[in-house]
Amino acid sequence: MSGIECCNGLTMAESDLQTRARELLRAADGRITSARLAVLEVLLGSAAALSHHEIENAIAQRGRDVDRVTLYRVLDWLVERDLAHRIASEDRIWRFNAVDRVQAGDHAHFHCTRCGQIVCLDGPYSSAAPALPTGYQPERTEITIHGRCPGCAG
Amino acid sequence: MSGIECCNGLTMAESDLQTRARELLRAADGRITSARLAVLEVLLGSAAALSHHEIENAIAQRGRDVDRVTLYRVLDWLVERDLAHRIASEDRIWRFNAVDRVQAGDHAHFHCTRCGQIVCLDGPYSSAAPALPTGYQPERTEITIHGRCPGCAG
């Protein structure tokens, strides 16, 4: 099976990724360019959040080419349009994934302390945080679980 | 009152900060240098976690001078020796505070979305995170509450 695992457990062939990417870009208002298509296809095809370099490599593997700066700008644009999701981590590298693959809105993340991989966790979460000092106004709680991913455990 | 608010609500004069910094350095095994004293004093005097630049400025204000690279190395050393605590955030800038001021071990953080300030939250916390996919082994949960600090609210 050469398909790529999707959020609903089904698989999505590469041609379907292309179709889906184009659909999503058409729905967003903005131009449908080859750079945006290439980047969004890569993101749609990955369960883990991808770094700039990982996306660049994935695009190259598919025989396409996107300038580094264009890639940064495409990613910014996708995030602005809520087509992608940007995650910060301790290694100071931004990682991105397609919003189409993850739960809408806030969600928790898992970070592998060995390989650095980050995945979004679907499902509800809550936290029992210590009481805030007087005057602090909470807006949003971020939860990251650090540990070992399946490939790095054992 | 010219003292600096400390974790227990009391105030600590600058001379006391110097004394405390020297005590802590003596307890750790390593040389007691003016750079380490200057940095640790600044960290002990701040409730908020401080960036490299903020520490540099605070040291300069006290009429002292520490080379940028030395400051990085002192901070690394303090973290290694568990005298300081390093926090990553979305702006890709490390922030530090004195371990002496915060709860030992894991604790939650508050991040102000307006001024960027980060403070450590004392007290127990727990999270109800979504179930992890098969094979993922959790080790530690990180919680950051984003919102407005007292100065930025209202």
Place this chain on the structure above:
DNA sequence: TTAAAAGATGCAATCCAATTGCATCTATGG
């Protein structure tokens, strides 16, 4: 079908936090 206009891209230069190499200096034990 074509011509503008708005928008996207490529390239070079730049920014900025952080790191590294290396010569020099200094805190500490003897």
Place this chain on the structure above:
DNA sequence: CCATAGATGCAATTGGATTGCATCTTTTAA
């Protein structure tokens, strides 16, 4: 006071990310 392990200062460098600007492409409307 000396010897030396260890710390520091300075210059150069790294690496992710950003900016300026000329050029190219997508889209819209004539």
